[in-house]
Amino acid sequence: MRNIAACESCHGESDNKMGSPRLDGEPVAYVRAQLLAFASGARRNDIHAQMRNVARQMTPEEIEASARYFSSR
Ligand code: HEC
Structure with a gap:
């Protein structure tokens, strides 16, 4: 409802969307x-925002x- 797409829809496991880095263990x-x-817009290299x-x-x-979730994986 707040227009936040599921992180895993792009940052999946082996089937992640092209250009979306894996976050597990970062x-x-x-x-x-x-x-x-x-x-904040300080990082702006994500195509189409x-x-x-x-x-x-x-x-x-x-x-x-x-951050804690992905780091723990
Ligand atoms: C519509 C697809 C999409 C969704 C949904 C999405 N991301 Fe991303 N994310 C990307 C892309 C593409 C990049 C790479 C941008 C670049 O540097 O070119 C990225 C980069 C990142 C990075 C930086 C990774 C790095 O190695 O520097 C983090 C952290 C991140 N996303 C976290 C999240 C989290 C947490 C969520 C869920 C709340 C999420 N993303 C949802 C597409 C998505």
Whole structure:
């Protein structure tokens, strides 16, 4: 409802969408920093703003939770 597509629809496992890096096992601090950078627009290399549109809609709690989730995988 808040226009946040499921992360796994692009960042899947072996069947991830072309151009979407795997996030599993990335350090919490790295994933958090990238989401904050996309949300603020400091990182803008995502074609068609795919990640900026997602990250801008996320609360700080959701950014933290997804960083921890992907890092733990
Ligand atoms: C519509 C497809 C799509 C969705 C949905 C999506 N992403 Fe992404 N994401 C991308 C693409 C494409 C990139 C790579 C952008 C680039 O650098 O070219 C990316 C990059 C990232 C990166 C940076 C990875 C790196 O190696 O620097 C993080 C972190 C990330 N996404 C997290 C998420 C999270 C968390 C969600 C769910 C809340 C999500 N993404 C949903 C397409 C998507």
